[in-house]
Amino acid sequence: MNFSLQEIVELLGGELRGDASVSISQVAPLERASVGEIGFVVHPKYRQALVGTQAAAVILPVSMAEETALPRILAADPHLYFARVAQLLNPAKGPSAGIHPRALVLSELPDSVSVGAMAYVGEGCIVGENVVIGPGCVVEQGVSIGEGSTLRANVTVYADCIVGKNCILHAGSVVGSDGFGYARHKDGRWEKIPQIGRAVLGDGVELGANVTVDRGALDDTVIGNGVKIDNLCHIAHNCVIGDNTAMAAQVGIAGSSRVGSRVMLAGQVGVNGHIEIGNDILISGATAVTKDIKQPGVYTAMFPAEPHKDWMRNAARFKRIEAMYERMRDMEKKLEELEKKK
Numbered sequence: 001m002n003f004s005l006q007e008i009v010e011l012l013g014g015e016l017r018g019d020a021s022v023s024i025s026q027v028a029p030l031e032r033a034s035v036g037e038i039g040f041v042v043h044p045k046y047r048q049a050l051v052g053t054q055a056a057a058v059i060l061p062v063s064m065a066e067e068t069a070l071p072r073i074l075a076a077d078p079h080l081y082f083a084r085v086a087q088l089l090n091p092a093k094g095p096s097a098g099i100h101p102r103a104l105v106l107s108e109l110p111d112s113v114s115v116g117a118m119a120y121v122g123e124g125c126i127v128g129e130n131v132v133i134g135p136g137c138v139v140e141q142g143v144s145i146g147e148g149s150t151l152r153a154n155v156t157v158y159a160d161c162i163v164g165k166n167c168i169l170h171a172g173s174v175v176g177s178d179g180f181g182y183a184r185h186k187d188g189r190w191e192k193i194p195q196i197g198r199a200v201l202g203d204g205v206e207l208g209a210n211v212t213v214d215r216g217a218l219d220d221t222v223i224g225n226g227v228k229i230d231n232l233c234h235i236a237h238n239c240v241i242g243d244n245t246a247m248a249a250q251v252g253i254a255g256s257s258r259v260g261s262r263v264m265l266a267g268q269v270g271v272n273g274h275i276e277i278g279n280d281i282l283i284s285g286a287t288a289v290t291k292d293i294k295q296p297g298v299y300t301a302m303f304p305a306e307p308h309k310d311w312m313r314n315a316a317r318f319k320r321i322e323a324m325y326e327r328m329r330d331m332e333k334k335l336e337e338l339e340k341k342k
Helices: 005-012 044-050 078-089 308-319 321-341
Strands: 015-017 037-040 057-061 072-075 174-177 182-184 190-192 199-201 212-214 221-223 281-283 297-299
Touching (some): 005 015, 005 072, 005 078
Parallel strands (some): 037 057
């Protein structure tokens, strides 16, 4: 699919400089871009990428308008503009509508729905127009899936759960599995607590591969509109995740925690149960969140890598920190006594 620069600007906005007739067929990094390809520079500190590039055109911040003779589109946010150009040139390609003869479907579905081989759709499901249910998926009874949503291969949506409109659930993800809820006997045995809530995904949610979203124990687990969750993340029962929050891989959120809107959790962040995280907060990778965070900002608590010998030396010192603290207290007391004698 090809678009001229003029057509791209007419569709997406931006300011065009140079030959408007240049045809663009794909996006590419400037280092390897060639005829028919467009790249981008997000910030002046990356201007070196413009040197020697063979790209047909480039997307630039307004402040770099005169730094190349290439045809260029000036945008307030080059990265966002690049994403929209990439979408324009690479429209999603779904399977043809229809139910595979080796699928088992027990609910009435619109003609526009696609159901892949070995998929199962239980009774009483409500499925919107243009939904794709990939091969090997399991959609249990009473599930609701909004129009335009896609379930990739081997996704499971448990009974009575809700998937909103225009969602993407990547391979192996599970929505609505039982939360980790047990009561303990005095002798140590565990008694299972039935998880009678649902898992509810809003509109425009995307789950990466092998994400698990547990159903609520009593109330629902709720994932807000526009939430993006990377591979191998876990959302425990009764959690509420606000709109447009994003989580990188291997984030784990324990039960009954609430995460606000527009929050970013970097890879391997762990959130204790019953924690509240406010809006517009960024938490750095591998940080353990053990108490509420309510003020917007960036929060970090991790151990960066260092040479092994240095780490061993520091670990040994850390083990002596209590003794060092006691010595410091003794020294402070002695200094106070000396001051009093003066």
